[in-house]
Amino acid sequence: MTARRPDEPHRSTTTLELFFDLCFVVAVAQAAGNLHHAVSEGHVGMAAGHYAMVFFAIWWAWMNFTWFASAYDTDDDVYRITTLVEISGALILAAGVPRAFTEEDFTTITFGYVVMRLAAVAHWIRAAAGDPAHRAAASRYAVGVVLVQVGWLVRLALPDGWGVVSFVVLVIAELLVPALAERPGMTPWHxxxxxxxxxxxxxxxxxxxxxxxxxxxxxxxxxxxxxxxxxxxxxxxxxxxxxxxxxxxxxxxxxxxxxxxxxxxxxxxxxxxxxxxxxxxxxxxxxxxxxxxxxxxxxxxxxxxxxxxxxxxxxxxxxxxxxxxxxxxxxxxxxxxxxxxxxxxxxxxxxxxxxxxxxxxxxxxxxxxxxxxxxxxxxxxxxxxxxx
The missing domain is CATH 1.20.1410 (I/LWEQ domain)
Structure with missing residues (x-):
């Protein structure tokens, strides 16, 4: 897997990227639909909090794939299969949205999210192997994403009172991964x-x-x-x-x-x-x-x-x-x-x-x-x- 040029002319969105977006909209529709029903029932505060948490999982996985694809989209078979695994994770996440709103059970959402993020790790490992110039950044991404995913799985075993605090801590950790990984030299996104x-x-x-x-x-x-x-x-x-x-x-x-x-x-x-x-x-x-x-x-x-x-x-x-x-x-x-x-x-x-x-x-x-x-x-x- 080699890097693409950040000044590549006529760079446009691929059909795989469009398919990725359309599949992710299933999760977006689930989040918005459950927000609608919860607010109509009068559970405004709970609905807003759950919506923010669910949408973060959707958006963060989408954003990380988007920036990675901008730098390393090789469109080979392994890349396509790994991306389809990410899409499968999004569908698992979407299936867990109703339970998150009605029962405050984020287990299915977490599993779907971890599937998406670990598939992204496979992308970064390939990038580290195929792009020596940006190996440090790709390796930091891979290690950082794995560590945070362990945190998300551990969060499922924490007492209920730790739910919001642990979520905020892990969100901050997720946001820090790109900021720290790109420091050795930014990946060549377009x-x-x-x-x-x-x-x-x-x-x-x-x-x-x-x-x-x-x-x-x-x-x-x-x-x-x-x-x-x-x-x-x-x-x-x-x-x-x-x-x-x-x-x-x-x-x-x-x-x-x-x-x-x-x-x-x-x-x-x-x-x-x-x-x-x-x-x-x-x-x-x-x-x-x-x-x-x-x-x-x-x-x-x-x-x-x-x-x-x-x-x-x-x-x-x-x-x-x-x-x-x-x-x-x-x-x-x-x-x-x-x-x-x-x-x-x-x-x-x-x-x-x-x-x-x-x-x-x-x-x-x-x-x-x-x-x-x-x-x-x-x-x-x-x-x-x-x-x-």
Whole structure:
């Protein structure tokens, strides 16, 4: 297994990577669906905590495969088989999501997660053997991942009171592995390829939101609740706006380790908040139909909170450095207004209106900037100043 060039021209996502993403969306759908049902039943705090834990397992395994494939995708038989084992682990994880939410039993999820991560170790061992220039980094990855997986298995035997503390400790350990492994010399991941992969997964998660919202509204309409069309229309505008804002400008990415990790890690909030928007819209449908056991304010916040998290994170990762002007402050300001929307009579339509206005402002700002500086560069991937 040899390294690929980080400046390789015309590098694009492979069919195996797309298949990997689509299979992982099964786990995303399970997490969002169980979040929806738990919140509708009034278990808001428990649902949020379990969702954050489950989504971390999904996102972290996806992210590590994505960055490894960017550097070492050889597309040989061994690589394909090992990747299919990772996908199998994701399916095992997805099967354990309902029990994690209803019984707080993370055994199946842990087993699926460990399968995914140990398959990744096989990748790193091959990379260490075939790429002497980056052998130190690959070896550190392999050893670090194995040690943390032992920790996850040990966690299953700990008393219930240690669950949250042990989870936080192991998450920190997982996040430290790439930061420490890349220190001897970064693996040759491809900046433009990474940006494309993250964008594609964002699209796939947005598609899952559209499906979840459509099914929820369909259930209500079939039962005779035609007034739910306003929720459907608002949900559509929200999803369209989330897509527009993420892909409004070409994404810039730094090759500095600290900034690239910040960008990569920050997408946990992007992906998880987008999926949670779908769950929130389904909660709103339940509330409108009288099937939920929560107040209208709580149902509104089921949509408003993930939308606000998305806007804050998008501002921190993309907008803050790409738009060095006062207009960049519109994103966090809109996020604050979104958080106030559930206090009004029609929270979801109000969130949709706020996002529509934010899109309008960004479009106007882009046109003004283009008129003022038509020769400005739009993409940068290697300079110290480029980071998002």
């Amino acid at each position: 900046p433009r390829h990474i940006v494309e992969r993250y964008g594609l997964f964002t699209l796939i998660v947005l598609g899952e939101v559209v499906l979840a919202t459509s099914l929820a509204v369909q259930t209500g309409v079939d039962a005779g609740d035609t007034h739910l069309w306003s929720v459907a229309a608002s949900g559509a505008i929200i999803v369209y706006a989330l897509w527009w804002l993420y892909f409004d400008r070409p994404v810039e990415m730094s090759t500095q380790l600290r900034r690239s990790l910040f960008w990569g890690y920050g997408h946990y909030l992007i992906f998880s908040s987008v999926a949670a928007v779908g769950a929130g819209l389904a909660v709103e449908v339940d509330h409108e139909r009288g099937d939920g056991h929560i107040s209208g304010v709580t149902a509104g916040y089921a949509v408003a909170v993930p939308v606000a998290v998305y806007l804050f994170t998008l501002w921190a990762l993309h907008v803050r450095r790409q738009q060095r002007s006062r207009l960049a402050a519109v994103f966090p300001a809109t996020a604050v207004l979104v958080l106030l929307a559930p206090l009004g009579p029609v929270p979801v339509p109000l969130v949709a209106v706020l996002l529509f206005l934010l899109v309008a402002v960004t479009v106007l700002a882009r046109r003004v900037n283009a008129t003022a500086d038509p020769t400005a560069a739009t993409v940068s991937t290697g300079s110290d100043d480029a980071a998002s």
